[in-house]
Amino acid sequence: MKLSGETSRNGRFQRQPNRFTDRLDSPEPGRYRLYASYACPWAQRVLIVRKLLGLEDLLDVTIVDPIRDEKGWRIPDGDPEYLSELYHASDPGYTGRYTVPCVWDTQDKRIVTNDFPQITLDLEMSWGTSPNLYPERLRPDIDIMNDRLYHGLNNAVYEAGFARDQQAYEEAVARVFSTLDFLEVRLAESEYLFDTLTDSDVRLYTTLARFDAVYYAHFKCSVRRLIDYPALWAYARRLYAIPAFRETTVFDQIKRHYYITQTNINPTRIVPVGPEIDWSL
Ligand SMILES: N[C@@H](CCC(=O)N[C@@H](CS)C(=O)NCC(=O)O)C(=O)O
Structure with a gap:
């Protein structure tokens, strides 16, 4: 890289x-x-x-x-x-x-x-507008949410994993977990991030799907696992039950890609066994 x-x-x-x-x-x-x-x-x-x-x-x-x-x-x-x-x-x-x-x-x-x-x-x-993943009435809120997801989670896990400095790493990890804490509260009361499935759910899901399998260990985002957040974990599995999410989630390729390709972080290229996680509802 x-x-x-x-x-x-x-x-x-x-x-x-x-x-x-x-x-x-x-x-x-x-x-x-x-x-x-x-x-x-x-x-x-x-x-x-x-x-x-x-x-x-x-x-x-x-x-x-x-x-x-x-x-x-x-x-x-x-x-x-x-x-x-x-x-x-x-x-x-x-x-x-x-x-x-x-x-x-x-x-x-x-x-x-x-x-x-x-x-x-x-x-x-x-x-394509069916389902409408970016409805006009929600666009300003979706944009704000997407920005928060990017800086607090989607890219913050990379900032933690690729940091070359302890302070930079710790600052990124703090952002990751304060964002997960915020999302846990929000999703305890709501099926999706908004009142309908949107672009923001797609953006959140792809990071959650990689969290326990890769980001927890490989990127050292190790304060808590996704499965330790009851509402977020239930939400992730609800989305995984939808074919478009499930059929594009290939855990074996995810793990092999990060652990074998990112040799700056994992020079032995050994791919860990596990974690064993049941994504069914
Ligand atoms: N386009 C963005 C985000 C997309 C991105 O990072 N894709 C990764 C895979 S997750 C990639 O293709 N990386 C190629 C490389 O690092 O050589 C970027 O330039 O960072």
Whole structure:
């Protein structure tokens, strides 16, 4: 992983900006292809929304190999062999990481977007509205919630895991658990984060699904497990019972990806056995 450029002088992880930020404002069958990994929480968001909205025929998908080497994501039986080739075809001077999710335009032969926070919103606003995951009446609240989830949880677990400094690590972990505490209270009274299933639930779910399997040990977010939060754990299992969530949650690939690929954190590449967790309701 080329993370060196993403560590600040005080040991904090600072994610690279997204290079491709065009919008997906009109679906065209056969034109766009999503590149995703089952391991990646940002990519799983798009896989879930694609299935929830029934966009399988409008947005083709390629799932990359979960084990990434120094050349980046490999495309099984792919043409091209590596995702990097699509990045360089789109921008020959590209020097960042080759990230999923990204959407490739098969007609213009370029990456339209790797702007992960915007991809699901574009699909929800312009590609499919049943169920309505981004209803207009809730948009300002969903935006605030998504921001809170990103800084307090989705990205904070990475800030904890990739910290190179004790204080930076402890500050990120504190944010993770104060956010989980806030969510526990909220979800004790409500089935979803709002009065209906929304984009925010998708964003929360993909981090919760990885929490006990990876973030607790590998990223050292070890104060409490997800299963120690009764309301959050029940909520996570309720979402897992929905096919779009369950069918895109591949625990084996999640674990192998983080433990084998992130050798800066796990140089032995040993994948832990367990934890044994029953996700059924
Ligand atoms: N686009 C964002 C978020 C997406 C992201 O980080 N995806 C990860 C997988 S979870 C990835 O593709 N990483 C490739 C790499 O680090 O080389 C970023 O640039 O950080």
